[in-house]
Amino acid sequence: MKIGIPRSLLYYYYYPLWKNFFEELGVDVVTSPPTTKKILDLGVRNMVSDICVPIKIFMGHFYYLMEKELDYIYVPRMVSIEKRKFFCPKFMGLPDLVRHTIENPKKVLRPSIVAKDDNIALLENFLPLAEPLGKTKGEIKKALKKAETAWLHFRQLSKEGYFHQDAMNIALGKVQKENLPIYQGGEITIGLIGYVYNIYDDYISMNIMEKLQQLNIKVITFDMLPENEIERPIKQMDKALFWTFSNKLLGAGKHLFRKNQVDGIIHVTAFGCGPDSMIGKMFELESQDTQIPFMTLRIDEHTGENHLQTRVEAFTDMIKRKKV
Amino acid sequence: MKISFPYMGVPFVYKKVLELLGHDVIMPPRPSQRTIDLGVKYSPEFACFPLKVIMGSYIEAIKMGADTIVTSGGHGPCRAGFYGENHQQTLKQLGYDVDFIVFDGWRDNIKRNIQNVRKIKGKNSIFKVYKIVRLVYQMLQVVDSLEMRIQTLRAYEKAKGTCNKIWDAIQRKLDEVETKEQLEEFKKYFYDQLDRVELQEVAPQEKIRIGIVGEIYVVMEPSINMQIEKVLGDMGVEVRRSQYLSQWVEHNMIPFKKTHEDEILKKGEPWIEISIGGHAKQTMGHIVDYKQQGFDGIIHLMPFACLPELISQGIMPKISEELDIPVLTIPLDEQTGLANNLTRIEAFVDLLKNKKNNQHKTAVIA
Numbered sequence: 001m002k003i004g005i006p007r008s009l010l011y012y013y014y015y016p017l018w019k020n021f022f023e024e025l026g027v028d029v030v031t032s033p034p035t036t037k038k039i040l041d042l043g044v045r046n047m048v049s050d051i052c053v054p055i056k057i058f059m060g061h062f063y064y065l066m067e068k069e070l071d072y073i074y075v076p077r078m079v080s081i082e083k084r085k086f087f088c089p090k091f092m093g094l095p096d097l098v099r100h101t102i103e104n105p106k107k108v109l110r111p112s113i114v115a116k117d118d119n120i121a122l123l124e125n126f127l128p129l130a131e132p133l134g135k136t137k138g139e140i141k142k143a144l145k146k147a148e149t150a151w152l153h154f155r156q157l158s159k160e161g162y163f164h165q166d167a168m169n170i171a172l173g174k175v176q177k178e179n180l181p182i183y184q185g186g187e188i189t190i191g192l193i194g195y196v197y198n199i200y201d202d203y204i205s206m207n208i209m210e211k212l213q214q215l216n217i218k219v220i221t222f223d224m225l226p227e228n229e230i231e232r233p234i235k236q237m238d239k240a241l242f243w244t245f246s247n248k249l250l251g252a253g254k255h256l257f258r259k260n261q262v263d264g265i266i267h268v269t270a271f272g273c274g275p276d277s278m279i280g281k282m283f284e285l286e287s288q289d290t291q292i293p294f295m296t297l298r299i300d301e302h303t304g305e306n307h308l309q310t311r312v313e314a315f316t317d318m319i320k321r322k323k324v
Numbered sequence: 325m326k327i328s329f330p331y332m333g334v335p336f337v338y339k340k341v342l343e344l345l346g347h348d349v350i351m352p353p354r355p356s357q358r359t360i361d362l363g364v365k366y367s368p369e370f371a372c373f374p375l376k377v378i379m380g381s382y383i384e385a386i387k388m389g390a391d392t393i394v395t396s397g398g399h400g401p402c403r404a405g406f407y408g409e410n411h412q413q414t415l416k417q418l419g420y421d422v423d424f425i426v427f428d429g430w431r432d433n434i435k436r437n438i439q440n441v442r443k444i445k446g447k448n449s450i451f452k453v454y455k456i457v458r459l460v461y462q463m464l465q466v467v468d469s470l471e472m473r474i475q476t477l478r479a480y481e482k483a484k485g486t487c488n489k490i491w492d493a494i495q496r497k498l499d500e501v502e503t504k505e506q507l508e509e510f511k512k513y514f515y516d517q518l519d520r521v522e523l524q525e526v527a528p529q530e531k532i533r534i535g536i537v538g539e540i541y542v543v544m545e546p547s548i549n550m551q552i553e554k555v556l557g558d559m560g561v562e563v564r565r566s567q568y569l570s571q572w573v574e575h576n577m578i579p580f581k582k583t584h585e586d587e588i589l590k591k592g593e594p595w596i597e598i599s600i601g602g603h604a605k606q607t608m609g610h611i612v613d614y615k616q617q618g619f620d621g622i623i624h625l626m627p628f629a630c631l632p633e634l635i636s637q638g639i640m641p642k643i644s645e646e647l648d649i650p651v652l653t654i655p656l657d658e659q660t661g662l663a664n665n666l667t668r669i670e671a672f673v674d675l676l677k678n679k680k681n682n683q684h685k686t687a688v689i690a
Contacts, residue, residue, distance in 0.1 A: 050655060051634045079598065086401035092600040093635030100595065100642040112598070239409050239433070242401040242601075272629040274403050277370035278410060285413065 001133065002028045003109070004073040006061035007035070009054060009091070012164065012196035013223075016171045017121060017151035018074065024143035025135055030070060032061040035203035039064055040301055046101065052270045053204060053300045054197045055090050055097075062098060070107070072132065077112045081120060085244045088275055118155070118227075121148035158223045163209060164200045186218025188319050191256035193222060193249050193283075194268030198299065205268060206305045208297075208312065215316055220262060222252035229255050246275035250282060257286040264293040264319045266312070271300035293319055325423075326350050328390035330378045333544040333569050334467055336498045337460055342394070344456040344502070346446055350390040352381045355547040359384055364658050366414055373627035373657040374541035375407050377548055382411060386420050394444065397428035402602035402632050404541075459504060464570040466511045470494055473518050475564060478557030479531075482522040488554060490517050526560070529684040532676050535614035536565040537607045538625035539633050542656050543567050549625055550662055552669070556623075559673050564619075566603070566610040588613055595639055602632035611643055611651070621650045621676045623669070628657035650675060 043060030078091040099105035111128045154171035161182045169175045233254035269276040287294035328350040363380030398405035408426035478487040575585040592609030626633035644651040652672040
């Protein structure tokens with residue numbers, strides 16, 4: 001049996017879990033290749049024009065996989081991984097969007113994911129897959145155990161300071177940890193705040209992580225920070241946001257602003273991102289209070305690489321000069 | 325304490341509740357270009373349109389003397405649930421000293437909600453509060469039923485503008501109603517007025533009915549939706565909309581009651597399986613419901629980049645095809661070109677008329 005996983009959205013957070021789960025069950029996992037212009041165009045053509053670019057990219061990967069010989073495409077309905085908090089409405093409605101825009105909706109595996117924390121490896125979430133995959137409860141349980149271990153390892157590596165791609169490669173066993181040093185460089189340190197599917201999709205972020213390294217800058221992203229430090233500033237608010245990952249970004253940003261660990265913060269956001277329109281305002285206020293420079297990088301399918309390069313260079317140059 | 329509130333739909337009823345409770349009320353002005361400009365200036369660029377308009381309304385109300393704002397919070401996950409926080413922080417940053425009384429969903433913040441009720445209740449007994457709320461709810465039911473009649477009559481009135489005049493009078497007179505008896509009189513008087521509206525004869529196959537669905541604020545507030553109901557009425561189209569205040573109260577404030585909205589949500593389920601925030605699932609349900617009622621078309625209003633409604637917009641082509649009901653989606657924001665949208669609406673109505681006519685002809689021939 002072959003299952004396709006689109007390389008987009010929470011692929012960048014949960015892939016080690018998903019891959020190990022399916023492979024342990026003897027299912028072949030096929031991922032779409034890294035985003036290309038062709039994939040993006042496929043998504044743009046097949047989606048309402050006002051929707052955010054991450055969703056368009058998802059659709060591109062989805063349609064790419066639709067053309068392959070696969071038994072299923074995996075599109076989980078991400079509902080909630082925190083009490084009274086949810087995913088952005090677009091994540092919650094994604095399986096509906098998919099099944100009402102394609103001809104053969106039976107091909108889509110769409111379990112609902114609900115958990116108390118980031119660790120979604122719960123039997124309730126994956127048991128609905130037993131029937132379509134032809135597996136027993138016991139087999140699902142066993143596969144989940146392995147999936148959970150791999151995912152926790154991946155998260156641990158991020159928190160140790162490994163950049164996303166490196167952590168992913170080690171967790172998937174492609175590279176030995178001993179052979180991969182943690183990147184230490186850095187005249188200055190920048191907090192790079194953005195959703196995993198925006199900053200780690202090299203096509204849409206135009207390799208921003210690499211660009212910052214080339215400029216000899218140390219980068220801190222939200223997934224490198226321990227959970228409790230992210231949660232602390234959120235708990236101090238009268239009312240938190242409703243979206244789990246938006247709270248993570250907001251908490252990480254607030255933490256970095258206040259702890260004086262960074263010389264500047266860049267918020268990477270997709271054009272038309274609703275939750276980010278709220279977060280951005282709060283970062284502006286933090287920046288005014290703390291006097292730490294802050295910049296918003298807005299990306300979408302029209303963003304040019306030169307524009308991005310220029311802005312990142314100008315921002316970091318300004319900080320470097322200030323520091324001298 | 326001088327209280328104000330967001331302007332939406334029939335705002336006189338919010339004023340009524342607060343006045344009957346003995347508060348000083350600052351009635352926010354109807355949203356105008358000035359309101360929108362103010363809101364846009366002080367809101368995040370990518371915030372949704374209702375947030376911006378309401379921001380403008382607050383600033384205008386504050387300049388008129390308001391020092392307290394009552395509003396609802398909601399539990400997300402659409403942005404509306406966070407409006408209160410965003411507005412508070414921005415107004416504070418602008419140097420306005422205002423109190424916010426934000427009613428969240430009951431279970432989301434029980435402590436704050438109880439404090440809020442105490443503040444709003446003042447010295448009134450719970451019994452009196454109950455009586456006031458009940459009276460205002462009855463007022464809402466009367467106003468909503470009058471409005472539905474107007475939404476029908478407007479399409480066929482002989483003298484264009486008659487219904488609009490009566491509707492304006494209804495809103496003005498509502499301000500004077502303070503007892504149950506007065507409400508009865510009010511109801512009788514206006515039903516009578518509407519009975520007297522002279523109508524043209526229109527053949528049933530030429531009657532066009534359009535259901536308006538979408539996000540609650542743009543559906544309910546005429547000043548930011550191009551007065552779409554009046555525009556359609558003047559084109560000879562009967563209109564219903566997915567939201568009426570009395571239904572909202574019924575669904576959100578009366579516990580355990582099986583409501584119209586529950587049915588709508590059920591009808592939406594094959595299209596959007598779970599509630600994803602805002603009114604996206606209701607939007608789908610209402611389309612099914614209007615189709616079952618024999619409506620001819622749907623106009624879908626949404627704020628530009630509205631999180632939940634983008635999902636319903638994505639599903640629109642499929643539901644329209646499967647149910648055989650034309651749908652026109654109109655995203656609204658401060659950039660909305662009126663002429664452009666009016667042209668689209670006119671073309672849409674023409675399309676519906678042609679479709680109906682052809683069907684009738686085919687039926688006659690057969």
